[in-house]
Amino acid sequence: MKTNKLIILTLAFITSISFTSCVEDGDFTVPQNLGEEENAKLNLLLSDNTIEIKTISQVKALFSSGDNPVEITDKLVVKGYVTSSDKSGNFFKEIYLQDSPENPTDAIKVVLELNDAYNKYNIGREVYINLEGLYVGETRSRDGVTAIGGKADGDSLENLSLNQVKEKMLRSTITEEIVPLKLTLSQINESHVGMFVQIDNVEFPSNIAGEKNYFDENDRFDTKRTLQSCEGFGYSNFELETSSFANFARRTLPKKGGTLKAVVVKTFDGRDVVLALNDITDVDMNEDRCTPLNPADFKTSYEEDFESIASSNPLEGNGWISYAEEGRFNWRVLTTTDNGNPGSKIASMGAYNSGEPTNIAWLISPSIDLDAQDIEFLNFQSSNSFSDDSELELLISTDWDGTRANITSATWTKLSANIVSDDTNFRNWVDSGTTDLSTFSGNAHIAFKYIGGDNSGSASPNTGTIDGTFEIDNFKILVKK
Template sequence: MQILFVFLALNIGTVVARLISLIPISDFKILFMIPYVAQYSKITPYLAGVLILMLISCVQDDDYSIPRSLGIEENRRLNELLNSSASAISISQLKQLFVPGETTEIVSDLYVKGYVTSSDASGNFYKEFYLQDAHVNPTAAIKVVLNQTFSYNQFNTGREVYISLKGLYIGEVRTNDGVIAIGGISNADNEVEALTAKQIPNHIFRSATTETITPLNLPLSLITNKHIGMLITVNNVEFIPSHVGKPYVEATADFDTQRSLQSCAGFNYFYFGLETSVFADFKQHILPSGNGSITAIVSKTFNGSSLVLVLNDLNGVNLNNERCTLLNPANFSPLMSENFESSTNNANVNIAGWTNFAEAGTRVWRVITTTDSGNPGSKIASMGAFNSGQPSNIAWLISPSINLDAQGVEFLNFQSSNSFSDNSELEVLISTNWDGTTGNISSATWTALPAAIVSDSEYFQNWVDSGLVDLSVYSGIAYIAFKYIGGHNASNTIDGNYEIDNFKILVQN
């Protein structure tokens, strides 16, 4: 509790009106206003009196510790939800209810549980927080928009939170921003808006549990839309030279500033944005020059055009090592390569040792000649689901076998491009237990490789280098696979094209 005395020597009517308009009544338990008017000398004719204002309040002081126990009302409402007929739904299942360009009202009696990953304590998030489905190794996350500031005092990082979904909406805060959110209402533009102050206590319940969130370790090249809302750590990163020494936010910015991170990816750099709000309390801190790790939330730019990282605070920045150095191509020679130039144009990929297989649908990888300015006149392997007439298209293109024990360290390298990828997916995988038969592809163990793959937001004529993907942790006979996942659904949202070229397995000389 705090007792605050305010002495004001002003016109009492004006003071009272101003004070009443400024005081957030919800913050105060008791409000005493004791007016006292005294007559002053002729030297101060404009001063009419003194207002003594005593506020007995529960205003937050410098101790921002999170309450360990819940209030009686919070406990009651959470217990009522858990003991009701409402059914639990996972964050992944909830996100499947999202329809692009629309909002969906939850009419069934459902609830979802998650763990808070973001914090608005530093001002870098505003009237929102993210939930992921587990505090270790999460598989899905979602945004919650609510009309509440300083929500970290209640929904702190790691807090286990339950949301009663009936009557709420799933959608995007801004159409096509690519971030699925839980909101309280739907507006005329088919966008979700924040849960109101009255909705919050009836729908969002915290438990007494706060877990330590273990960040998901990812290279920049493997961050995708499925990681939006998750807390991740990226290693071997640094700010690009032209941004080093600048503040996180430009002094002239009205809203956000995006700075560029880079990581050494073999012969080239891989780049990714880090975005900071003008309201962040660390906005004028200077970007460090070293290399190291950054722990942050995966999010998107305001218009959804690209993925970015957003810091909870500066504790997530640990760039104290020497900057990285690119490798010299002259120090490597090819063990295996395929540029598709000897293949028949406009025909299915049919190359000795390669496997071209449709797991779902009938479409497989084809050879075409690209007119892209980034790779003009080159034959490439292409796969897309547009106009397939099939809701699911999964196509594999698998390399010949590679004996990883027959030479020194091997590296994978290739280039990729897209043609309006429309949320279809391309995965680059390795297996050391596949037997080479199509019937056993799905039963083999396939592990994702940290290759840079072209993103949805990349200009369709550009080609992205994968970087050098180190295969030294694998041994025995291995296969590299390009797995396309998409389909021609009714809304044409997962039917884009992916293209690859210049596949190489390199060894160091």
């Protein structure tokens, strides 16, 4: 009996040592407490007049995607606020920092050899990273996400060691409330990776809601489940990814709709942008499921098919304005021979053979009264030729005064729409879907902004250039009857 008791006491002692060693400093309330030594270390760092504090965007700009990780040899420091948590097991040896607790503009990933990082780097914690001697690059997965790591192994970034975490990742005494950035599913893109976001009026499709779990037992590591939300006359879709190690992995997907808060991330292979939950408590789906609008309830209040505008360069007529912000090429009207829209007049802009490295051209609609009705949607078709890395943005302004001189100084907000992609055949035309304008009021102008240039010299257009052509037709404003 004495021997067994001794063994039990010995095991208990060893277990207590092992258990307390799992949490740095043996402090189980680390998020609420900051050691004097760590606080002094941070104060000393910030009092150093030779350091330069960089924004997250500036740090990410030090690295070009696809290149080898870059070692930071200067005295640079970056500050951010923690948006992710590994408490539930859905994140592993990584945390994300965004540049502001509310309305963030950028975020970055940090890869580190630390389990249960939430004990120290809790959500909302203000963190300063001393970058000198660290690296900025992409991880072994080459997922296209810029991250901070401890060292480089060829073209891959490796995790910060525990010692680097202790010496380089310094917490302040501040923990802010992270106010989720409200987005629709159609608005989420790569620029939001690392940010904590909120999607309202969201649900799981009826064929899996209440039937499937967050994680599929047939998958090995991660499962992607489709989310949907009603946007206009149909659904927008996005995917939620759950790790097999998440403590909610075997929970059943809710039947109803509501709100979901999550971190925007990318899949391990970098192919897709997805959402990842910090915790199951960030899913609040107890409301009725949504129903898309009925097209029969709407009519066209304004339409422009460019047929009555003279074939001209630049495009002028029916209240539309074309403006070349940079470069000499501008929007024009021409007749297309595309199989998908033969014999139709269209608005077209491309920078091929302009001879100028930068061509930025605007095509702006007449004024549209958004106060005449409660709900308005925008719809149009788009096509391209010589598809490449040129861009087409869809914008709206409610404060532009209608003069060319004030176009670039007005406030323009980017709108979401299904604009033709580079891999679409040049003869095909793509429907934009319905873009909701009901959140805007007053007199508004819609703009198509072409961003490109002739950087290919005398060579034929090819992938990697920015001189492709975008085409627009059948512009409509739809309102409720």
